[in-house]
Amino acid sequence: MSGPVPARKRTKKNEVSSSLPDLVPSDNSYLQRILNAKVYDIARESSLTPAKNLSRRIGNKVLLKREDEQPVFSFKLRGAYNKMVHLSAEQRERGVICASAGNHAQGVALSAKKLGCRAVIVMPVTAPKVKVDAVLGHGGEVVLHGDSFTDAYDHSLLLAKEQGLTFVHPFDDPDVIAGQGTIAVEMLRQHQGPIDAIFVAIGGGGLISGVAAYIKAVRPEIKIIGVQTKDSDAMARSVAAGKRVTLSDVGLFADGTAVKLVGEETFRITRELVDEFVVVDTDAACAAIKDVFEDTRSILEPSGALGVAAIKKYVAEKGCKGQTFIAITSGANMNFDRLRFVAERAEVGEQREALFAVTIPEARGSFKRFCELLGPRSVTEFNYRIADSLKAHIFVGVSTSKRDESARLARTFEKSGFETLDLTDDELAKQHVRHMVGGRTELAREERLFRFIFPERPGALMRFLSSMHPEWNISLFHYRNQGADYGRILVGLQVPPKDSGKALRDFLASLGYPYEEETDNPVYKLFLR
Numbered sequence: 001m002s003g004p005v006p007a008r009k010r011t012k013k014n015e016v017s018s019s020l021p022d023l024v025p026s027d028n029s030y031l032q033r034i035l036n037a038k039v040y041d042i043a044r045e046s047s048l049t050p051a052k053n054l055s056r057r058i059g060n061k062v063l064l065k066r067e068d069e070q071p072v073f074s075f076k077l078r079g080a081y082n083k084m085v086h087l088s089a090e091q092r093e094r095g096v097i098c099a100s101a102g103n104h105a106q107g108v109a110l111s112a113k114k115l116g117c118r119a120v121i122v123m124p125v126t127a128p129k130v131k132v133d134a135v136l137g138h139g140g141e142v143v144l145h146g147d148s149f150t151d152a153y154d155h156s157l158l159l160a161k162e163q164g165l166t167f168v169h170p171f172d173d174p175d176v177i178a179g180q181g182t183i184a185v186e187m188l189r190q191h192q193g194p195i196d197a198i199f200v201a202i203g204g205g206g207l208i209s210g211v212a213a214y215i216k217a218v219r220p221e222i223k224i225i226g227v228q229t230k231d232s233d234a235m236a237r238s239v240a241a242g243k244r245v246t247l248s249d250v251g252l253f254a255d256g257t258a259v260k261l262v263g264e265e266t267f268r269i270t271r272e273l274v275d276e277f278v279v280v281d282t283d284a285a286c287a288a289i290k291d292v293f294e295d296t297r298s299i300l301e302p303s304g305a306l307g308v309a310a311i312k313k314y315v316a317e318k319g320c321k322g323q324t325f326i327a328i329t330s331g332a333n334m335n336f337d338r339l340r341f342v343a344e345r346a347e348v349g350e351q352r353e354a355l356f357a358v359t360i361p362e363a364r365g366s367f368k369r370f371c372e373l374l375g376p377r378s379v380t381e382f383n384y385r386i387a388d389s390l391k392a393h394i395f396v397g398v399s400t401s402k403r404d405e406s407a408r409l410a411r412t413f414e415k416s417g418f419e420t421l422d423l424t425d426d427e428l429a430k431q432h433v434r435h436m437v438g439g440r441t442e443l444a445r446e447e448r449l450f451r452f453i454f455p456e457r458p459g460a461l462m463r464f465l466s467s468m469h470p471e472w473n474i475s476l477f478h479y480r481n482q483g484a485d486y487g488r489i490l491v492g493l494q495v496p497p498k499d500s501g502k503a504l505r506d507f508l509a510s511l512g513y514p515y516e517e518e519t520d521n522p523v524y525k526l527f528l529r
Helices: 013-019 030-035 052-058 076-085 089-094 103-115 129-137 149-163 174-190 206-218 234-241 264-273 282-296 303-318 336-349 366-374 405-415 427-431 460-467 502-511 522-527
Strands: 048-050 061-066 096-099 119-123 141-144 197-201 223-229 276-280 324-329 353-361 379-385 391-399 419-422 447-455 473-480 486-494 515-517
Touching (some): 030 206, 052 061, 052 282, 061 282, 061 303, 076 103, 096 149, 103 119, 119 129, 129 141, 174 264, 197 206, 197 303, 206 223, 223 234, 223 303, 234 264, 234 276, 282 303, 282 336, 353 405, 353 427, 366 379, 366 405, 405 419, 447 473, 447 502
Parallel strands (some): 061 324, 119 141, 197 223, 197 324
Antiparallel strands (some): 048 061, 353 391, 353 419, 379 391, 379 473, 447 486, 447 515, 473 486
């Protein structure tokens, strides 16, 4: 399920009261529940921020509903507090329990602290450390169990029964849904002009149920579009099947939406009120994190960026122009060490980096001739190790500025006699192979190994190649753009004995690049020689 997936056709307006009695204006309706929800003792009205750079780039107005600004950096605080403030004094005295991948956990823990009650939080062992630490910091008692939300949920129900605790569901509860729906109230108050669609990330469905219930009651012309990742699309699959579908497994990158089975109530509301679903992949989420950072200087967690990723995909597929879209940036609880992965995959997700496996003749000058084909484009990665006396296989990443540019580059390489495989969409290449190119070889005779620091600017590599003696051969080359002003490059040079003295020293001095020789490094001898 890779593109926009239509939801089941909604009931007609005059049929709503019979099919969804709790959604019509009445004392028991979701509209009334949302308007009467108690969230502002602990939550704040988050801002609605224009994404100016992204809007200009895609030709549509994009607004960000900044739920990452909440005290727990997520919208989950709203629903948790609204549920808990409605508990009886006896229930609060016994304490509460919840299951969560992290954001709901923080909301429950902070709400319990505010209300003065005990909170036990069951989290999957895969929950990011930043979220676990935040729960502990708010006074919650953390129990780690299972690999997914569903595993943690099942265990929390057992503990609730054993200890007499009140369970606070992360999404499948009317009070929780109503608390999340207050986001929609704020959006319509903050932007009273036209809104074409609101994009909402879906895990179990609490957020989109609350938003859809209010928007469709007040501004039914606004589309509500649900967003999920390809590896955690339980709601989209359930709506397509007409019944709740349990996923056998879920992805862990967007942990905030990693739910195997959506709620009964959230499924009912979503299939009736949500207009479409857009399913995005990991690379698109990473690119969206970068987009939001460039506009706000804030770093979202993957689930928090799904709405932005979906807007970009929606616009690309439908060709929208001049419309107004809102994405709810639902959370910013990101583990810092995950940023390495995000930065690397964002370029591919935005199609700003193309990856290739290129075969070139193992002959002097071939490498330089290939680099000349790249022209002014920046090389983002280059991996090569001599392995064959006739051909060389290189792994190369190139900065691109247009969609589908990788295909055009591949044709250019092919026309010049270089056999080329486009790896831009190859998961094996992106995840593993790029880090494994190389190995030991018997062909690296007379090889000298050097580490260089290159300035990160176009032409630096060509300067290196042009300065090298025509009889010398590059037998190893490794480079990866790390986003700094200077790049670090490992180069193996096959230098004849007659040139290994003064000629080599003169060459190194002429470059003007800082370097260290690593020929005697034991790691090099063990793995590469």
